[in-house]
Amino acid sequence: xxxxxxxxxxxxxxxxxxxxxxxxxxxxxxxxxxxxxxxxxxxxxxxxxxxxxxxxxxxxxxxxxxxxxxxxxxxxxxxxxxxxxxxxxxxxxxxxxxxxxxxxxxxxxxxxxxxxxxxxxxxxxxxxxxxxxxxxxxxxxxxxxxxxxxxxxxxxxxxxxxxxxxxxxxxxxxxxxxxxxxxxxxxxxxxxxxxxxxxxxxxxxxxxxxxxxxxxxxxxxxxxxxxxxxxxxxxxxxxxxxxxxxxxxxxxxxxxxxxxxxxxxxxxxxxxxxxxxxxxxxxxxxxxxxxxxxxxxxxxxxxxxxxxxxxxxxxxxxxxxxxxxxxxxxxxxxxxxxxxxxxxxxxxxxxxxxxxxxxxxxxxxxxxxxxxxxxxxxxxxxxxxxxxxxxxxxxxxxxxxxxxxxxxxxxxxxxxxxxxxxxxxxxxxxxxxxxxxxxxxxxxx
Amino acid sequence: xxxxxxxxxxxxxxxxxxxxxxxxxxxxxxxxxxxxxxxxxxxxxxxxxxxxxxxxxxxxxxxxxxxxxxxxxxxxxxxxxxxxxxxxxxxxxxxxxxxxxxxxxxxxxxxxxxxxxxxxxxxxxxxxxxxxxxxxxxxxxxxxxxxxxxxxxxxxxxxxxxxxxxxxxxxxxxxxxxxxxxxxxxxxxxxxxxxxxxxxxxxxxxxxxxxxxxxxxxxxxxxxxxxxxxxxx
Numbered sequence: 001x002x003x004x005x006x007x008x009x010x011x012x013x014x015x016x017x018x019x020x021x022x023x024x025x026x027x028x029x030x031x032x033x034x035x036x037x038x039x040x041x042x043x044x045x046x047x048x049x050x051x052x053x054x055x056x057x058x059x060x061x062x063x064x065x066x067x068x069x070x071x072x073x074x075x076x077x078x079x080x081x082x083x084x085x086x087x088x089x090x091x092x093x094x095x096x097x098x099x100x101x102x103x104x105x106x107x108x109x110x111x112x113x114x115x116x117x118x119x120x121x122x123x124x125x126x127x128x129x130x131x132x133x134x135x136x137x138x139x140x141x142x143x144x145x146x147x148x149x150x151x152x153x154x155x156x157x158x159x160x161x162x163x164x165x166x167x168x169x170x171x172x173x174x175x176x177x178x179x180x181x182x183x184x185x186x187x188x189x190x191x192x193x194x195x196x197x198x199x200x201x202x203x204x205x206x207x208x209x210x211x212x213x214x215x216x217x218x219x220x221x222x223x224x225x226x227x228x229x230x231x232x233x234x235x236x237x238x239x240x241x242x243x244x245x246x247x248x249x250x251x252x253x254x255x256x257x258x259x260x261x262x263x264x265x266x267x268x269x270x271x272x273x274x275x276x277x278x279x280x281x282x283x284x285x286x287x288x289x290x291x292x293x294x295x296x297x298x299x300x301x302x303x304x305x306x307x308x309x310x311x312x313x314x315x316x317x318x319x320x321x322x323x324x325x326x327x328x329x330x331x332x333x334x335x336x337x338x339x340x341x342x343x344x345x346x347x348x349x350x351x352x353x354x355x356x357x358x359x360x361x362x363x364x365x366x367x368x369x370x371x372x373x374x375x376x377x378x379x380x381x382x383x384x385x386x387x388x389x390x391x392x393x394x395x396x397x398x399x400x401x402x403x404x405x406x407x408x409x410x411x412x413x414x415x416x417x418x419x420x421x422x423x424x425x426x427x428x429x430x431x432x433x434x435x436x437x438x439x440x441x442x443x444x445x
Numbered sequence: 446x447x448x449x450x451x452x453x454x455x456x457x458x459x460x461x462x463x464x465x466x467x468x469x470x471x472x473x474x475x476x477x478x479x480x481x482x483x484x485x486x487x488x489x490x491x492x493x494x495x496x497x498x499x500x501x502x503x504x505x506x507x508x509x510x511x512x513x514x515x516x517x518x519x520x521x522x523x524x525x526x527x528x529x530x531x532x533x534x535x536x537x538x539x540x541x542x543x544x545x546x547x548x549x550x551x552x553x554x555x556x557x558x559x560x561x562x563x564x565x566x567x568x569x570x571x572x573x574x575x576x577x578x579x580x581x582x583x584x585x586x587x588x589x590x591x592x593x594x595x596x597x598x599x600x601x602x603x604x605x606x607x608x609x610x611x612x613x614x615x616x617x618x619x620x621x622x623x624x625x626x627x628x629x630x631x632x633x634x635x636x637x638x639x640x641x642x643x644x645x646x647x648x649x650x651x652x653x654x655x656x657x658x659x660x661x662x663x664x665x666x667x668x669x670x671x672x673x674x675x676x677x678x
Contacts, residue, residue, distance in 0.1 A: 006547075013545040017530070024532030104527025107496050108585065112546055113517050259495040259513045444532065444569075 010114055011122065018096065018126040023440045025095050031088040031134055032433040038080035039137040040425025046076035047145075047418040054413035067411025068295040070156045073145065075229040078138045081164040082225055085171045089134075090192040093127050093175035097252060098185050107258060116253040120180075124172055124249055131168040135161070137429045144421060151412035153294035156231040163228020166241045167221050173248025180255035196221075210323035210350050215284070219244075231293025239283035247276040287344035295409035300338050303401035304389055308342045311396050315346045316372040320365050321383075322352040327367070331383035338385060339392075371395050447472040447593060447624050448511070448519060453502030455485075455492055455648075462488045463648045466502065470593065470626060475619045477639030478628040479670075481678060485648040486628040487525065490595050494522035521546075523586035525597035525628075528578060531571025535562055535581050538570055539588060548588035556584045559614035561607075575602035583611060593624040600634050612638045636670035646678045 022028055050072040097120075100106040109119070139161075146152055175192045182188040199220035206217030217223055219240045227237060254268050291298040299305065317336070321328035328350070339346055352366075369388075371378045373395045380391040393400045446469050453466040463485045470476055478486050491497035493504060495513030503510040506519060530538055539557070542548040557563055560580040565573065570581060579602045586594050599615065600608045615638065619625050629635040635642065642659060644652040652659045656670050663676035 010545050010547075013541060017533075017541055017545065020533060020537070021530075100529075103529045103531055104524060105529030107491075107494075107522075107524050107527065108529055108546070110496065111494060111517050111521055113514075114545075259498050261498045264498075444534070 007114075010112070011118060014114070014119065014122040015126060018122050019129070020444060021096055021099060022092070022126050022130050024444060025092060027088070027091040027095050028130055029433065029437045031084055031092055032436075033430050034088060035080055035084060035134050035137045036425045036429030036433070038083060039077060039141060039429075040421060042079050043073070043077040043138070043141045043425065044418045044421050046073045047414075047416075047421065051415045051417065054415040067413050068293070068297065068409065069145070069151060069412055069414075070153070070160065070229075070231055070293055070295070071297070073141075073150070074157060074160055077141050078160055078164055078229075080138055081135060082167065082222075084134060085164070085167050085221075086196055089127075089131065089168060089171045090175040090196075091189060092130065093172045094179040094185055094188045094192065096123055096127060097176045097179035097256075098182070098188055101180075101256075102185070106256065110256075110258045116256045117250070120176060120249050120253040120256060123176065124169075127172045128165070128169065131165070131172075135164065137425060140424060140429070141421070144418075144424060148414065148416050148419065150414050155292040156294055159228050159231050159233055159292040162233070163225050166228075166238075166245075167225050169245045170221050170241060170248070173245040173252070176252035177248040177255075180252040206323075208323055210352070214323070219280075219284075230297055231295075232289060232291055232298040234286075234289040236283050236286040239286055240280055243276060243279055243283060247272065287340070289341050291341070295411075297409075298338060299341060300385065300389065301401075301404065303404055305342050307398055307401050308339070308389075308392070310398070311343065311373070311392070313374040315343060315392065317346065317348045318351060318370040318372075319348065320351045320368045320370075322354050323350070325352075327383040331369070331388070335383065335385045335388040339388065446470070449505040449508075450493065451503045451505055453489070453492060453499055453504075455488055455497065455499045461648050463492065463499070466645070466648070466650050468643045468650055468653045470624060471641070472592070472624055473619060473622050474640045475615065475625045475627065475638055477635040477642045478626065478645060479630070479632060479635050479642055479674060480645035480651075482630065484645040486630070486645055487597050488648075489645065490522055490597050490626075490628055491524070494520060494595060496522065496524075517591070519591060520593040520595055520626075521586060521589040521591040522595040523582055523597065523599075525601055527582070528571060529582075532569050534567050534569050535573070535584075536566035538581060539566075539584060542585045542588045546585070546589055548585075549590050552588055556587045556614075559587075559617070560584050560611065576604065576607060579603060580607070580611070587614070587618055592622075593626060594618075595626045595628075597628045598630065599627050600629065600631060608634060632671045632674050642670070644674065644677055651677045 050067070050069075053067060053072070100109065110116075142152060142157065174195055175188065178191040178195070179185075179188040182191055199222065202213065203217045203220050203222060206214040219237065224237050224241060227234060250272055251269055254265055254272065257265070289298075300308065319328065319331065321331070336348060367381050369380050369383070369391070371380070371391050373392070376395055378391055378395045380387055382388065382391070389400065392398075449467075449469045451467050453463055454461070455463040466485075466489060478489065480486055488497065492499040493516070495516045498513070504516065505511065511519060530541070533541070539548075539553055543550045543553065557566070560583055562580060562584055565577055565581065568577075570578060573581065579599070583596065583599060586596055599611065603611060612634070615625055615627075627635070627639065629639070636656070641655050642653070643650060644659065652662045654662070656668055656673060659670075659673045659677065660667055663673050665672060665676045667673065
């Protein structure tokens with residue numbers, strides 16, 4: 001058995017090799033080159049809209065969430081990461097994972113007493129480092145925004161960056177698994193994009209069918225990123241994403257091994273997937289969450305949260321709205337999601353006989369929301385946060401707390417043109433990456 | 446005896462690639478694996494190195510089975526027809542062989558000289574000709590420290606002069622105690638370099654031994670390996 005020192009040296013050599021392979025990869029440089037313009041388009045567009053809402057050109061300034069930099073600027077500016085993670089990063093990851101097998105390097109390297117888990121870890125670490133470099137253009141928008149007088153709330157920005165790192169991790173793990181399963185790059189790319197499209201279909205089904213589909217859709221990368229974009233960190237989502245990343249990398253490690261029969265690898269994969277499914281189910285039971293947004297857009301006012309936390313009996317809510325009814329979407333996104341954060345035990349049941357509810361409107365009872373608490377029942381049709389709180393307070397016999405002015409998010413208007421952004425994103429970053437590509441490729445030899 | 450291969454079998458679906466292959470490998474010898482195309486030579490090497498799973502049979506070391514995951518302590522295998530690390534220069538590949546594959550740094554300069562690689566050290570492996578790449582891969586194999594080195598088609602892509610020079614280099618490494626097991630389809634090359642032979646045909650061992658022993662087995666009176674080969678296949 002090799003000594004820990006020797007194993008560490010070998011691991012460092014492996015990291016060195018993977019990094020050189022990444023630098024030699026054209027796909028990675030294309031990803032880097034695309035990031036500047038992609039970020040520029042979204043950041044400049046978002047900043048102009050933000051400036052208009054802030055009262056540029058003589059318009060009146062908006063209020064509240066509309067002037068939250070997180071929603072107004074950072075979510076769109078970092079959307080370049082989402083695009084790149086879906087359409088560019090998989091090719092970089094597939095190239096790095098499948099390249100060794102196609103070139104024959106794997107047959108030489110696997111003759112060493114070095115576990116496939118460590119090999120795939122080295123690849124994942126290097127890909128993550130490569131992704132961090134790709135995130136430099138959107139990150140550079142932060143000092144630019146500050147230099148123009150913009151306000152920054154670090155916790156919400158860190159949450160957003162964490163969301164995009166997790167999303168990239170999911171992409172890397174998925175691409176690594178597919179690259180180790182498929183014989184060719186093209187097959188791996190098709191499989192990876194197929195799974196991504198599958199998650200989009202799942203989100204679509206969740207929106208139409210509701211129920212279990214809706215619950216499963218909450219763990220798709222697109223929905224997960226959307227939560228981080230709103231400054232919300234949910235432990236169940238964090239756990240599920242981490243678990244899926246580990247499972248993807250473990251599948252890649254299982255299938256990268258040489259000298260092991262396909263049926264055996266298949267059996268081991270089935271066991272791994274079963275264990276992952278069980279742990280995922282356990283993850284969905286985790287309820288803690290943190291609202292890191294400055295606007296507290298994912299939370300009720302603090303006074304309401306304290307009042308709600310005093311309710312000890314189980315609360316049941318029965319909602320008679322179809323999955324695609326805009327009232328249900330509003331109720332879920334703006335009221336129930338906040339309620340679940342304060343009362344994790346709340347049970348919500350949706351009742352409907354169709355997906356859009358168009359022909360259910362005339363039926364008696366459609367649109368009703370029934371609240372049950374400690375044997376008492378009350379009905380309301382309001383789908384706003386205030387309507388929901390009013391119904392619960394009335395049922396629980398709690399006097400609604402007084403609204404505190406200090407709790408209201410006033411927003412950070414910035415009525416400025418994005419000066420310097422076009423030069424930074426359309427010229428400086430592409431030129432820097434181009435120069436980096438030329439220098440790095442020369443240094444390789 | 447360095448190791449023994451006992452009743453090794455491998456099938457690809459219904460097609461038997463190796464059937465009950467058994468032979469012995471002596472320390473410090475140059476053993477040639479010869480046989481016509483499709484005889485199962487590369488499959489045998491891949492099974493021995495643990496790159497391919499075999500269906501039956503064992504590799505015995507001092508009489509005990511050596512599991513595929515433990516074979517890295519005994520042998521290193523250089524496959525034919527691979528182009529690993531195409532973007533990396535030859536010099537770095539040799540350093541990587543020493544650093545990651547546990548190669549012997551003391552042999553680096555000697556192997557570069559023996560395989561005439563000094564002018565190629567800054568060239569990426571993917572830009573080399575077939576013969577140049579073969580020399581670089583032979584260097585990778587010669588730098589490793591395992592007692593036995595398995596090389597699939599060591600002379601593939603090399604011209605006559607290079608074949609002779611590399612043959613001499615391989616002899617030198619064998620003389621220092623390293624066991625070389627070479628799969629060679631050119632009988633003349635094998636006859637020139639190897640001490641003993643394993644003759645494989647249709648996935649089965651048709652003979653094992655020196656030219657004289659194989660000739661005796663074939664019932665022919667000759668020291669010409671080509672004639673013995675034809676008689677046994």
